[in-house]
Amino acid sequence: MPVVGRMAAVVLLLLAGCVGFPSGVAGAADTAGNGLPVTVTLTSLTPSVPVAGGTVTVKGNVKNTAATAVTGVQVGVRMGEGKPLSGRAGIGEVAGRGKPVSADGEEISGHLDDVGDVAAGKSADFSLAVPVSVLGMSKAGVYEFAVDAQGTADGADAAGTVGITRTFLPWFPTPSSAEATSVSAVWPLTATPHINAWSMANGDSGEAVFSDDSLADDLGDSGRLDAAVRAADDLPVTWVVDPELLAEASAMSDGYRVASSPDDSGQQAVQDNTAGSGRSAASSWLKRLKSAVSGGDVVSLAYGDPDLASVAHHGSGVDGLTALVKQAGSDGAAQVASALGVTPEAEVAWPADEVVDTGIVRLVKSLGGSAVVTSSAQVSGTAPVQATSAGTTALVADSTLGDVLSADSGQAVIQQRVLAETLAVTLASPSDRAGLFVVPPRQVSADAVKALGAALGAAQDAGWVKGVTLDQLRTEMPAPAGQATVPAVSAYPASEAADEISAAQLQSVVDQKGRLTTLLPLLTAPDRVEQQTRAAMASGLSTAWRADQTKGDAYREGLADSITASLGAVHLVQKSKVTLSGDSGKLQVSVDNGLQQKAQGLVLGLTAQAPMLEIGDVPDLSLTAAAVSTVSVPVAARSNGQAQVTAQLYRSDTGEAWGDPVTFTVEVTSIQTGALWVVGGGLVLMLIAVARIAWVRRRKATRGFGATPRRR
Numbered sequence: 223m224p225v226v227g228r229m230a231a232v233v234l235l236l237l238a239g240c241v242g243f244p245s246g247v248a249g250a251a252d253t254a255g256n257g258l259p260v261t262v263t264l265t266s267l268t269p270s271v272p273v274a275g276g277t278v279t280v281k282g283n284v285k286n287t288a289a290t291a292v293t294g295v296q297v298g299v300r301m302g303e304g305k306p307l308s309g310r311a312g313i314g315e316v317a318g319r320g321k322p323v324s325a326d327g328e329e330i331s332g333h334l335d336d337v338g339d340v341a342a343g344k345s346a347d348f349s350l351a352v353p354v355s356v357l358g359m360s361k362a363g364v365y366e367f368a369v370d371a372q373g374t375a376d377g378a379d380a381a382g383t384v385g386i387t388r389t390f391l392p393w394f395p396t397p398s399s400a401e402a403t404s405v406s407a408v409w410p411l412t413a414t415p416h417i418n419a420w421s422m423a424n425g426d427s428g429e430a431v432f433s434d435d436s437l438a439d440d441l442g443d444s445g446r447l448d449a450a451v452r453a454a455d456d457l458p459v460t461w462v463v464d465p466e467l468l469a470e471a472s473a474m475s476d477g478y479r480v481a482s483s484p485d486d487s488g489q490q491a492v493q494d495n496t497a498g499s500g501r502s503a504a505s506s507w508l509k510r511l512k513s514a515v516s517g518g519d520v521v522s523l524a525y526g527d528p529d530l531a532s533v534a535h536h537g538s539g540v541d542g543l544t545a546l547v548k549q550a551g552s553d554g555a556a557q558v559a560s561a562l563g564v565t566p567e568a569e570v571a572w573p574a575d576e577v578v579d580t581g582i583v584r585l586v587k588s589l590g591g592s593a594v595v596t597s598s599a600q601v602s603g604t605a606p607v608q609a610t611s612a613g614t615t616a617l618v619a620d621s622t623l624g625d626v627l628s629a630d631s632g633q634a635v636i637q638q639r640v641l642a643e644t645l646a647v648t649l650a651s652p653s654d655r656a657g658l659f660v661v662p663p664r665q666v667s668a669d670a671v672k673a674l675g676a677a678l679g680a681a682q683d684a685g686w687v688k689g690v691t692l693d694q695l696r697t698e699m700p701a702p703a704g705q706a707t708v709p710a711v712s713a714y715p716a717s718e719a720a721d722e723i724s725a726a727q728l729q730s731v732v733d734q735k736g737r738l739t740t741l742l743p744l745l746t747a748p749d750r751v752e753q754q755t756r757a758a759m760a761s762g763l764s765t766a767w768r769a770d771q772t773k774g775d776a777y778r779e780g781l782a783d784s785i786t787a788s789l790g791a792v793h794l795v796q797k798s799k800v801t802l803s804g805d806s807g808k809l810q811v812s813v814d815n816g817l818q819q820k821a822q823g824l825v826l827g828l829t830a831q832a833p834m835l836e837i838g839d840v841p842d843l844s845l846t847a848a849a850v851s852t853v854s855v856p857v858a859a860r861s862n863g864q865a866q867v868t869a870q871l872y873r874s875d876t877g878e879a880w881g882d883p884v885t886f887t888v889e890v891t892s893i894q895t896g897a898l899w900v901v902g903g904g905l906v907l908m909l910i911a912v913a914r915i916a917w918v919r920r921r922k923a924t925r926g927f928g929a930t931p932r933r934r
Contacts, residue, residue, distance in 0.1 A: 256320035259288035260295070260340070260371045260385030264634040267367075270641060270676065271392055271684045272354045280352070280369060282634075284337060284385060285345040290376035292384050295337040297348040297371050298329040306363020306393070310622065310646045313390065316366050317639070322383045326368050330356055337371070359393040362400075363649060364642040367391045389635050390642035394684050400652035402688040403644060405660075406695040407678055409454050409671075411447060411511075412464040412527055412664045413437060414766040414773075417473065418481060419758050419780035420787075421492050430473040431492050433773075434484040437470060438500025441507040448503075449668035451510050453675030457682075460519040460692035462572065464527040465557035466761060472561060474504035489787065508561070515562050519691040522566035525554035526760035527664075529768065530573045532723035534585040535711070540725060542732045548589050550760035553753070567693075569593060574765045576600065576619050576661055577718050581711040583612040593696075595661060597621045601706040606659040607699045608706035615696070616706045619661035627662030627670045636673035641681055648686040655688075657699040664765065721768035730778055731762040737785045743875060744792060746820045755785065791816035792824065794869055794884040795850060803892045808854040811869050811884075813845055821845040824871050824880055828855055832865035835888055859890040 264282040272278050280299070286292050303325055307313055319326070333356070335348040350369075359365055371385040421431040440447045447467075454461075479495040528547050537543040555568040569592040573582050576597035586594045594614055599621040601608065608616040626639045647656050662670055681687035690698065738755050742748040758781050767774025795812035802809075809828070815821045824845070828837045838856030845851050865888045871880040 256386070258321065258383065258385045259286060259375050260292055260373070261285045261287055262297070262369055262371055262385040262387040264369060264387060264389060264632060267389065267634045267638060270637055270680050271394070272357070272359070274354060274395070276354045278352050278354060278357070278367075278391070279350070280367075281347070281349045282369065283345045283347045284340060284371050286340040286342055288375060289342050291339055291341045292373045292375050293339045294381060295340050295346070295371055295373035295384065297335045297337055297350065297369065298333060299350060299352055300327040300329055300366070300368040300370060301357055301359075302327045302366030302368065304358045306361055306365060307390075307646075309650055310643060313364055313639075313642050313646060314622070316388055316390070319388060322368075322370065322386050326366065326370075326386070326388070329370065329372075332356075340373075357391070359391065362394050362398065363392075364646055365391045365393060367638070387635075389638040391638070392641045392645045392681075392684070392686075394645060394686050396685060398652075398685060400648050400686060401655045402686055403648045404655055404657045404690045404695055404698055405644060405678060405681075405687045406460060406657075406690045406692045407454075407457055407674065408460040408462050408521070408659075408661070408692055409450055410462045410662070410664055410666065411450060411467055412462075412523070412766070413440065413447070413467045413470070414665075414769070415466060415526065415761040415764055415777060416470055417758075417761075418492060419761070419777050420489050420784040429476070430470075430478045431495050432470075432474075432478055432480050432498060435480045435498055435500060437474065438498060438503055441471060441474075441500055442503040444668060445503075446666065446668040446671065448507060450666070450671045451507065451514050453672045454514060455675070457675060457678055458518070458689040458691050458694075460521060461515055462521045462523065462570070463558055463562075463566070464523050465525045465554035465561075466527070466757070466764075468508070468561040469525075469557055469757070471504045471508050474498060474500050475508060477501055489783070512562050515564055518564075519693055520558060520562065520564050520566040521570045521692070522551075522555045522558040522568045523572060524550040524760065525557060525757055526550060526762075526764045527572075527766065528760060528763035529723055529765040530571060530585060531577065531582055531714070531718065532728065533763070534579075534581040535714070535719070535722060536725040537728050540728045540732050542735055543728055544585075544588060546732060546735065546756075546759060547763070549756065550763075551589065553757065553760070570595065570617070570692075572661075574721075574768055575663075575718060576621075576624070577715060578616075579709045579711045579714045580612070583610050583614060583616075583708055587612045587614050593617050595619060596708075597624065597661070601708055603702070603704075603706055605699065605702050606657040607696050607701050609701040609704070610708055611705050612708075615701060616708070617659055617692075617696075618706070619659050623658070623660040624662060627660070627666060627674060630667070631669075633669040633673045633676075636670055637677045637680075640674060640677035644677070644681050645686050655698070657695055659695065721771065723763060723767065723774070727775070727778060728763070730782060731759050734759055734781060734785055737789065741785065741788055743823045743873065744821050745817070746822050751788075755781075758784075788817065790881065792821050792845065792871070793881045794871060796884055797886045799887045799889065800867075802857065802859055802888055802890045805860070805890075806856070806858045809857055809867070809888065810852050810854055812850050812852045813843060813871070814850045815845040815847060817847060819847045821847075823874050825874050826853055826855075827870050827872055829868045829870075830857075830865050830888075831867070832863070834861045834863055834890065835859055835865040835867070837867075857888070862890050862892075864889050 262284055266281045268279050333352045335350050337346045337348055340346050368388045370383050372381055373384045374381045375384050416432045416437050418431040418433055439445050478498040480498045482494045551568055555566055558566045571586040571591040572595040576595055578596040578600055595617045597619050601616055606618050610616050623643055682689050762778045762781055792815050795814050824843055826840050830837055836858045840855050841853055867888050868883050868885045870883040873880055
């Protein structure tokens with residue numbers, strides 16, 4: 223597994239061009255807000271594209287949300303006004319309805335499911351099989367298909383509509399002369415960072431520690447990421463991948479641990495954890511994904527999926543930030559290539575929620591990006607591919623379908639809405655090929671991704687959609703003359719800005735680069751630590767933190783704390799007093815190396831604060847990984863007494879002090895007093911002899927200058 227891969231949903235891009243109509247998502251997805259006592263939920267509708275002579279089977283359930291029973295409940299269907307809706311605007315109007323209106327039409331007689339009484343708070347299932355022949359569909363188009371519940375609510379004088387939900391039936395008789403719409407489905411694979419930042423930057427080669435085990439559910443059977451891979455079967459999709467997700471899945475497949483407390487992003491999580499449950503699921507998912515992307519189009523996001531809007535809006539004064547994001551792009555592409563065996567496209571940028579402004583577009587260009595994903599609600603024009611003044615290409619996602627895929631409507635409702643919208647686009651310009659580009663949320667639900675895959679497959683089989691890759695769409699739908707009008711920075715929505723990473727938080731991430739540079743010379747195997755820490759820094763900028771800013775803050779703090787701990791991991795062991803018996807001996811000085819690898823590049827210095835103690839040559843340090851090493855330093859004493867000694871580690875390359883000094887007392891005892899007397903007496907005799915010689919020489923000198931000899 224690559225080193226970056228030791229760290230650590232998904233963008234369905236459905237290419238879209240026609241925009242500007244009300245989405246009406248809530249009305250189609252949820253009946254609880256229409257004031258009626260019964261919620262009607264559709265669980266399946268087959269076939270999703272009716273054919274002449276067939277039967278439409280719809281299943282679901284009704285739930286009584288009132289405080290009293292609803293009696294005599296019957297479920298039936300309505301077909302609206304019995305004619306195709308007026309394009310995408312008509313679809314949006316129907317989806318936005320609440321209570322029944324006359325335009326919903328009358329119930330089709332003879333096709334009811336008698337559910338009976340439904341007690342307060344209880345649910346009941348229904349199933350209806352309605353022949354296509356009685357639905358009244360003749361002209362190609364999109365038809366309203368409403369499922370309503372009739373019954374008697376508490377206090378009502380007679381039975382009436384107690385619940386309703388609406389969806390759509392596409393009708394596309396063949397053969398047809400309509401030109402199929404080019405739809406490029408881009409499957410996003412992203413997730414919130416899960417690997418504990420402390421274990422990332424620590425460089426430990428053991429099992430990764432995850433903050434929680436939720437990724438095991440996402441990768442397992444019926445999880446959203448498992449559903450994404452399976453739903454793309456036989457579709458010409460373009461995968462949009464956060465490389466960190468691949469790294470985390472790879473780490474899981476090698477065996478991993480899960481922090482006992484999900485809120486702990488620091489050292490405690492590394493020390494207190496249990497075995498993860500998703501090893502098998504991750505391994506199977508990676509194998510399926512590698513097979514699915516073989517020969518297909520893959521777009522690699524920068525490692526960790528950095529929040530481009532935050533960088534553009536708050537990073538101008540943060541030196542090194544752009545370089546960090548650019549490096550994350552290179553690291554990410556390498557991770558995807560290694561994990562999936564493909565050469566990914568790495569020049570497509572995807573800002574949060576497809577919201578762009580001129581500052582974001584300029585940033586994308588400076589990072590080397592050639593295209594930026596945006597929304598039809600953001601830029602002018604309806605073409606899915608447009609030029610911008612910054613020299614990049616705007617890939618314009620359909621905002622209506624983006625809203626549909628973000629709603630919690632259930633697979634059946636989402637699937638029928640996607641079919642309806644794509645058919646409406648095709649029939650709006652039957653003689654011209656249109657294009658659609660659709661971006662669901664990054665972590666799209668399993669229901670939504672399954673609905674999208676099923677809808678695209680059904681529409682392609684029916685003939686009004688032609689599946690293409692993103693690259694093919696850009697070739698088929700070149701940018702028209704002129705440039706897209708991109709909003710100014712001042713127009714960036716306040717609701718989006720509230721979720722951004724602040725300048726101080728960005729600075730805190732970039733600051734770790736300098737601290738890492740200080741640490742690396744100590745390491746005998748620095749590559750792993752450097753790459754993992756760089757990956758963790760990129761993850762600290764993740765777009766995913768918009769959904770949980772508190773966890774984002776904790777992740778960044780965990781990263782900083784980890785590097786702080788690594789910088790302090792090599793240090794002198796405290797000592798207070800040492801006794802030296804005799805005039806020579808050895809001082810034992812211990813160095814604790816708490817790193818997970820052998821340390822290098824440090825020397826030990828000892829300084830005595832009194833002349834009575836002489837320090838000998840200090841041996842070179844050999845610092846074993848995760849161990850305390852002891853150095854023996856020779857010393858010599860001239861007298862009994864105490865001397866303060868200071869030990870300090872220094873970097874061998876710069877001479878700078880490393881860590882805090884340790885000062886201790888050396889007490890010298892047992893130097894013989896006789897020896898001291900002999901030495902002292904010898905010195906006195908020598909001084910007397912010198913003095914006498916000097917006196918004799920002075921007298922001789924005096925005589926030489928005329929002194930008279932004494933007579934005897």
